[in-house]
């Protein structure tokens with residue numbers, strides 16, 4: 522017995538083909554993938570199953586077809602895919618995301634990996650970790666999910682971003698603090714074992730070319746301030762120096778062109794040692810880590826005393 526086909530129904534295959542053409546014409550770089558993800562989203566299926574249903578000749582009712590066309594129109598206007606589905610994958614997680622929060626990037630997954638690798642070596646039963654400028658909560662949520670022994674905190678200034686972070690962090694027991702990462706409360710001093718951060722670091726003249734980034738990621742998340750974009754990253758370094766206990770470890774993401782400057786400055790900074798540059802999966806220098814030294818920046822009371830002979 523064959524299923525009855527209403528004349529108003531459209532084949533998923535045709536819908537998918539039209540979507541790919543529309544997105545390609547609009548210059549969307551991953552037109553096929555995006556079309557499949559949007560089809561999966563409207564069908565409430567996985568991407569693989571949505572593509573399989575299209576291949577198998579399935580048809581869609583007019584409402585579903587209209588919903589897909591309208592999402593494809595938005596994507597063609599370069600609204601980020603993650604804003605249309607409301608989801609952003611990050612390591613094993615699916616984070617809730619929308620306007621007002623930075624969309625997590627694949628290279629930041631490597632920063633999380635480095636932090637998780639470091640946590641394996643920390644000899645503290647409940648290490649305290651803090652994520653400065655958490656955005657949607659990506660780094661903090663991934664670390665809490667993958668290293669459940671850690672006590673994870675996250676700091677975010679933007680109320681809009683914090684609203685998304687709250688949703689993503691709550692299931693993982695992360696404590697969110699809505700405050701400026703440049704201000705370290707006295708009770709937090711030397712209270713953390715690990716500081717992670719993907720701060721804003723783009724210099725003012727380097728406006729991103731992709732419309733998705735330029736028009737949809739918040740300015741507070743993109744531009745680091747100062748002529749080289751490093752004002753907020755340097756503030757992260759200063760806050761990390763205050764937050765970390767002796768032997769504590771920090772890692773910060775940055776642009777490839779900033780790697781040498783950051784490594785050189787940290788190498789000269791008596792508050793840090795064991796400076797290391799980390800590469801992303803394409804081999805670019807995209808993060809720097811360092812270990813908080815013991816007393817170098819905290820003057821010893823004996824420094825001022827002439828011990829004589």
Ligand SMILES: C[S@@+](CC[C@H](N)C(=O)[O-])C[C@H]1O[C@@H](n2cnc3c(N)ncnc32)[C@H](O)[C@@H]1O
Nearest residue numbers: 623625654655656677678679701702719721742
């Ligand atoms: C590049 S985004 C990264 C977000 C998230 N860590 C990620 O990797 O997806 C930088 C984040 O830092 C936040 N931010 C910028 N300046 C800040 C400040 N002074 N204090 C706290 N958060 C800040 C921004 O709102 C934004 O959410």
